[in-house]
Amino acid sequence: MNFLSHYYFEQQTNNPEIVLGTVLPDLLKNANKNWSIHPEKKPDLFTQLHTSAILTGWKRHLEVDRIFHSAHFFNQKMQELKKLLIPILNDSPVRPSFLAHIGVELLLDHLLVTHQKINVNQFYNQLDAVDEIALAAFLNLCAIDKVDHFFKFYQSFKSSRYLLSYQKLENIAYALQRICMRLWERPFSEKTNYQLISVLEFYKNQLEFDFMVIFEEIENKLK
Template identity: 70%
Template sequence: MNFLSHFYFDRNTPNVNIVLGTVLPDLLKNANKSWNVHPEKHPELFDKVGLGDLLQGWKRHLHVDLLFHSSAFFSEKTQELKRLLVPILKDSPVRPSFLAHIGVELLLDHLLIEQQKIVITSFYDNLEAVAEDDLIGFLHSCKIDDTPLFFKFFNSFKSSRYLLSYQKLDNIGYALQRICMRVWEHPFSEKNIYDLNVVLEFYKNKLQVDFMVIFEEIENRLI
């Protein structure tokens, strides 16, 4: 799941460290893809005030991702989108399965916003409220010493408020293009981009009928 879908499950959580923890695994990977840490395996290192809450959110993220990726919903929806993508990607290096996986996740974020299930500004308010010392302590306990590199990314992530762009469906297509450009130098032709946006609009209308099923299913299993 993407940032806003993770936030959905803790949208009413008053503890800002827990909220940040639920998206921290993805923030670290975006800041530096070589950072491969597993704080959940060493909880004794995070028993200080503030750090334990970040770890709680981190473990929540892992649990939600496990439930989501093992669900019948995920399998069904990614296969549906993949079938729509295969014919439009025949001249593209992009793997339809890769694009379908990410596409479903970003469309879920978009639908949460559109259906007013979350408030994006609340998400950013939570991130802004986290004490920097708590986050530095967490990173050091993860053996990440280059905290300036993380904060350069994190502060940019907060100030740009990029996730606000997910309100418009056209920007979901753009986000997918940017992600694919990290893997392939020239992922799409102009026709690919046009066809991708057509497919996303079609599939978004199909997905919105029952997309909340997966959030309800996961929420019930988290309690």
């Protein structure tokens, strides 16, 4: 799941460090794809109140992803979108399965926003309230090198309010392109990008009918 889908499950909490923890795995991956940490394996390191809360959110992220990726809903929707993407990716190096996986996740974020199931500004307000000294301590305990590099990315992520753009479907296509550019230099031609927007629009209208099913399923399993 993507940022806003993870936030959906924590939107009632008044603890900003827990909210941060639920999106921190993806923030780190975006800041530096080579960072790979597993704080959940060393919980005894995080005894301070705020670092413990970040770890709580982190473990929540892992559990939500585990349930989501093993759910019939996700696999069914990914296969449906993949079939629609295959014809437009003939001249692209991007794997249809990869694009379908990320596409379903971003479309779920888009639908949460457009159906007002979450408040994106509230999400950013929670991140603004995070104790950054505790965040730095958490990253140091995880042996992250160049913590300052992460904070530069993190401040940009917050100030840009980029996730507000997920209200528009063309921005979902743009986000997919940016993700693919981390792996392929030229993932899409101009024609493919135009076709991608059309496919996303078509599939969004199908996904819209039952997209909340997966959130309800995960919520019930988390309880």
